[in-house]
Amino acid sequence: MTALTEYTRTSAGRRERKKATTRAILAEKAIELCLQRGYSSVTVSDIADAAGVSRRTFSNYFANKAECLASAAQSNSDVIIAESSGFTAYSEASSITAVQRMLRGAPERFWIVCTELAELMQDEPELEAYLRAGDLANVERAIEPIAIELGVSPENLTLRVAIGAIANCIHTCILHWVKHNRDGEIADLLTLITDHVALIDLSWLDQLRSRT
Amino acid sequence: MTALTEYTRTSAGRRERKKATTRAILAEKAIELCLQRGYSSVTVSDIADAAGVSRRTFSNYFANKAECLASAAQSNSDVIIAESSGFTAYSEASSITAVQRMLRGAPERFWIVCTELAELMQDEPELEAYLRAGDLANVERAIEPIAIELGVSPENLTLRVAIGAIANCIHTCILHWVKHNRDGEIADLLTLITDHVALIDLSWLDQLRSRT
């Protein structure tokens, strides 16, 4: 119930925290209702009601339903992105190893939410679009710390292509999984992802690193 | 003016053709108006009016404004995807070479439309979402012929990851270009893309091929 809410433990002012909480609750209720009744038969008012706020307030937090769910995806990804700042901590290993370590470090809950969202997006083009865009936003947020660690600009195109390829790979694997192997163990999904991430050549990323 | 319309020269029944034309005109007018006034200040009625049909008819063709623009992107990509069926024609070369050849084979007009759309999507998250999703649809359409040529299933995950990485790379490069080098020559954009595509390791794709 408060699974996503957990991720929003900031020690800011009470006001900030309350906002973050409402936001998280809205996103959470949105997932809950959509999984339950199907995306298109859930209205913004429904979500707002479930979260105990007005429709207007919903709009203060999210531009629309899809963005709300995308935000859930984003909170969910925070846990991974946070870890990515330890990217070069394993400087002896290759980038690919670091990525795999990151993926394996994510809690099971993370992958569950991923598959839930993937399930939802399957027959809702609008949602798929927004979740993809959310992915992009995640890439954007992940790039900054990594770029710093590697000592290159966040605008570095090579870096962006690399991170984008990884994110895309993960996304593709999850979709594939939901489509073909929905009932398998999460551990197998993880294997699927790490195996395929390994296919991506990150040697040029390692080169970026060695130049520092 | 009729640039996109050109792409829809099918020799089907007149009825089919007329539908395809209306569709193309709608998409075209949509781009035109959006480039001119900005995405958010163009209404569906505006587009419909410009195309000479009713608002209701617009909805018969597209679910919404964003999807309409995404369709323009799709028509635009048809020219590339059509070429991808000659993928293994150069069996002596590596996959990466084939991809580069494909990219260089696209007419300048293709890249112009790409950059126009990229420009539009820059500050419109909704549009960005839909165009990204359109990319996915393109990947979906491109995979089929390639899979056949390689003799693997279109569901083959390795293949999907590879094609996805390429599409993502192209997209990322175009966005980067629009953001940092808007006024440069299209030829330079092409160089940027082929250079970065080359960074993606497609050797495992070549292996898929050699197994046939």
Next chain:
DNA sequence: GCGCAATCTTGCGCAGTGTGCAATCTCGCG
């Protein structure tokens, strides 16, 4: 505790949207 200012929430109104439905129009085909 008190009061003020900043901030959040809410209801209202309105233009725009997505879609089912039924009437009408168009066009291909016999």
Next chain:
DNA sequence: CGCGAGATTGCACACTGCGCAAGATTGCGC
């Protein structure tokens, strides 16, 4: 020519996104 499939349209209605202003809540200095 006339029929029938299919395309277009207007209408209605629920939902949406958002500006606005009133009201509630919160943080802070005293």
